[in-house]
Structures are given as structure tokens and as C-alpha cells.
Amino acid sequence: MFRVLTILLVFSCSVLFAQQDEFSYMGVNNCKMCHNKKDKGAQFNVWSEGPHARAFETLKSEEALKIATELKLEGSPHEAGECLGCHTTGWGKADGYEVLSADFIGNPKNARAVKKNDSKANVGCETCHGPGSGYKSKKTMNGIFNGAIDPATVGLFAPEKNVCITCHNEKSPTFKKFDFDAMAAKIAHPYPEEFKATKGTPGGK
Ligand code: HEC
Ligand code: HEC
Ligand code: HEC
Ligand code: HEC
Numbered sequence: 781m782f783r784v785l786t787i788l789l790v791f792s793c794s795v796l797f798a799q800q801d802e803f804s805y806m807g808v809n810n811c812k813m814c815h816n817k818k819d820k821g822a823q824f825n826v827w828s829e830g831p832h833a834r835a836f837e838t839l840k841s842e843e844a845l846k847i848a849t850e851l852k853l854e855g856s857p858h859e860a861g862e863c864l865g866c867h868t869t870g871w872g873k874a875d876g877y878e879v880l881s882a883d884f885i886g887n888p889k890n891a892r893a894v895k896k897n898d899s900k901a902n903v904g905c906e907t908c909h910g911p912g913s914g915y916k917s918k919k920t921m922n923g924i925f926n927g928a929i930d931p932a933t934v935g936l937f938a939p940e941k942n943v944c945i946t947c948h949n950e951k952s953p954t955f956k957k958f959d960f961d962a963m964a965a966k967i968a969h970p971y972p973e974e975f976k977a978t979k980g981t982p983g984g985k
Contacts, residue, residue, distance in 0.1 A: 803911040803935035804875035807899030810916055811906075819975060823905075826969035832903035835867040847953045866947040869904040870911060877901055903947070908939035927984020 808824070816824040827833055838844060839858035848857040857863045859879050861871070870876020877900035885894050906912050914934040915921065923929035924936060931937065941960040948958040971982070 801874035801911070803914045805870035805873065805877075805900055805906050806875075806912040806916060807869070807896050808902070808904040808906075809899045810912055811904075814918070814921070815905075819972065821969060821971045821975065823969040827905065827967075830967050832907075832967065835903045836901035839863050839867050843954075851953065866903075866952060868902065869900040869907050873911070875900075875911070875913075907947075908943055910935045910937040925982055925984070926980070931983075 808827075812824040816822050836858065840856075844857045844863070848860070848863070851862070853860050853862060858867075864877065864879070865871045868877035871878075877897060880890075880894060880897060884890055900906075912935070915924065915931065915936040920929060920934055924931045924934070937943070944960060944963065945958060948963070949955060971979075
């Protein structure tokens with residue numbers, strides 16, 4: 781009996797610890813300041829003109845309201861957990877996007893926090909690259925690029941198909957199909973060849 785209890789205790793503790801997120805979300809402005817230069821591929825600018833940068837606004841569209849009515853959703857889609865999970869950054873996770881009350885937003889003291897939260901609306905960089913608190917410093921970023929730091933140890937993960945299909949799947953009310961190669965090409969924001977010729981390729985390869 782005691783052994784069973786101990787095993788249960790150890791098990792529930794490990795579940796608790798597993799749920800604690802090691803890295804937190806910073807918002808897209810934290811990436812913008814270093815990733816908007818043309819000679820380096822201006823990843824921020826490419827992103828801001830692409831579909832993921834409007835994912836939150838989409839939830840205010842006629843089409844979104846129609847979907848919400850069909851699903852008998854309570855409240856507005858842009859405030860509903862049923863929609864926000866795939867249309868924002870880090871929903872439900874440490875420092876991810878959250879729905880703020882009108883009172884909180886109305887208080888001038890909260891201006892900074894509101895702005896920070898706004899920068900996590902939409903499908904930002906960190907939804908695909910991982911929460912940025914551990915890797916966003918210049919030193920760490922260069923270390924990853926040169927191959928001196930293993931990206932996984934600082935929370936930067938490879939944005940492969942498995943990441944995309946956490947949202948591009950049949951739980952999306954508008955889902956049809958997901959072809960990774962075709963879809964990745966549509967949102968591509970690579971380093972220019974000239975940049976790689978002088979600075980090398982990611983991961984020190
Ligand atoms: C957090 C959820 C999420 C993740 C992860 C995600 N997407 Fe999306 N994606 C969306 C949403 C939401 C839209 C719709 C945006 C809109 O139109 O408002 C979208 C739209 C798109 C579109 C435009 C729609 C189309 O059919 O042309 C492409 C292309 C796309 N995503 C590619 C990708 C790729 C490639 C990945 C992985 C590397 C990925 N997405 C990861 C949520 C996500
Ligand atoms: C499982 C993730 C997921 C959930 C949950 C989700 N969406 Fe989306 N949504 C997506 C993705 C991915 C796209 C883009 C590709 C697609 O249509 O599957 C998208 C696209 C859309 C579009 C644009 C479609 C177009 O043709 O441009 C609307 C509108 C939309 N979603 C509304 C909603 C509403 C309203 C909810 C909540 C009831 C919701 N979504 C919940 C992932 C999701
Ligand atoms: C202080 C500046 C700075 C900030 C902030 C920053 N980066 Fe970087 N990042 C760099 C530098 C420098 C490199 C190395 C390549 C280069 O010179 O552009 C890099 C490289 C990368 C790479 C390629 C890594 C590889 O595989 O080699 C990714 C992906 C990336 N950054 C994503 C992000 C994201 C997402 C954010 C926001 C959470 C972010 N960065 C914030 C400076 C920054
Ligand atoms: C929908 C997912 C998604 C979003 C959002 C996204 N990226 Fe990426 N990113 C990718 C994919 C996929 C690659 C290609 C990875 C590869 O080639 O291994 C990539 C590659 C990169 C690279 C390396 C380029 C190269 O040539 O290897 C940098 C730097 C980068 N992203 C920065 C950003 C920044 C900054 C943002 C936000 C402004 C952002 N990404 C938003 C999926 C995304």
C-alpha cells in the first residue's frame with residue numbers, strides 16, 4: 781500500500797513539474813528589433829505581411845462570426861478559448877496571450893502590460909520557433925547560429941511539420957488539408973544567399 785502511494789505521489793509530482801513551462805513568451809516586438817533588416821532577410825517584415833500576422837483580426841470577421849454562430853459559441857470568437865488557441869501566441873501557457881478585462885485595459889497603469897499582451901495576439905514568431913525568453917539575447921542567438929549552442933537547450937525549436945499541424949488540423953473549423961512543402965513555401969522568410977555567403981548557414985553548417 782505504501783509503495784503504491786509513493787509511486788502515485790512521485791507520478792503526480794512529475795506531472796506537476798512537466799506542466800511548469802521552462803521558457804516564457806516575449807511577444808513579436810522582441811524579435812522585430814533584430815529581425816527586420818533587409819540584408820538579413822527582414823523576417824519580421826515578411827511575417828507581418830503574411831497570413832499569421834492577421835490571425836487575430838480574422839476572428840473579428842463576418843466569416844468568424846458565422847462560424848461562431850454555427851458552433852453556438854458563447855461570446856465573441858476573438859475572446860473565446862475555442863478559437864484563440866490557434867489564432868494567438870502561447871494561449872494557455874506561461875506569459876502567453878490572454879483575454880484582459882475592460883477594467884484592466886482601461887487603467888493607464890497597465891499600458892505596458894496591455895501592449896505586451898497585444899504583441900502576442902496573432903500567430904507570432906514564437907508559436908513556431910518556441911517561447912523566446914531563453915534564446916533572444918544576441919550572444920545566445922549568435923551561439924546558436926554558429927553551432928556553439930544547441931538550440932533545444934534554450935527553447936528554440938525547429939519549425940517542422942509537427943509544429944504546424946498543432947493548428948493546421950481537422951479541429952480547425954475551416955480545415956481542408958495541409959501540404960507542408962506548399963504551405964511552408966507560402967510563409968518562407970529565409971536568409972538571403974548573400975548573407976549566408978558571408979556569415980555562414982544556421983547551425984554552423
Ligand atoms: C498557432 C497555430 C498555428 C501554427 C503553429 C501554424 N499556423 Fe499557419 N495559420 C494559422 C492560422 C490561424 C491561419 C489563418 C490566418 C488568417 O487567415 O487569419 C494560418 C494560415 C496559414 C497559411 C495561409 C493559408 C493558406 O491556405 O494559404 C499558411 C501558408 C500557413 N498558415 C502555413 C503554416 C506553416 C508552414 C506552419 C508551420 C511551419 C504553420 N502555418 C503553423 C495558425 C497556425
Ligand atoms: C485547431 C486550430 C484552430 C482552431 C481551434 C480555430 N482555428 Fe480558425 N484557423 C486555423 C487555421 C490553421 C486556419 C488557416 C487554414 C485553415 O483554414 O485551416 C484558420 C482560419 C480561420 C479563418 C479564415 C478562413 C479563410 O478562409 O481565410 C477563420 C474565419 C477562422 N479560422 C475562424 C475561427 C473561429 C471563429 C474559431 C473558433 C470557433 C477558430 N477559427 C478556431 C486554426 C484554428
Ligand atoms: C538582440 C537581437 C536579437 C533578438 C532580440 C532576436 N534575435 Fe534571433 N537572431 C539574432 C542573431 C544575431 C542571429 C544570428 C544570425 C544573424 O546574424 O542574423 C539570430 C538568429 C535567429 C534564428 C536562426 C537560428 C539558427 O538556426 O541558426 C532564428 C530562428 C531566430 N533568430 C529567431 C528569433 C525569434 C523568434 C526572436 C524573438 C523571440 C528572436 N530571434 C530575437 C538576433 C536576435
Ligand atoms: C508559421 C511558423 C513560423 C512563424 C510564425 C515564423 N517562422 Fe521563422 N521559420 C519558420 C520555418 C518553417 C523556417 C525554416 C526552417 C528551416 O529551414 O529549417 C523558419 C526560419 C527562420 C529563420 C532562419 C532563416 C534561414 O534561412 O534559415 C529565422 C531567422 C526566422 N525564421 C525568424 C523568424 C522571426 C523573427 C519570426 C517572426 C517575425 C518568424 N520567424 C516567424 C517558421 C515560422
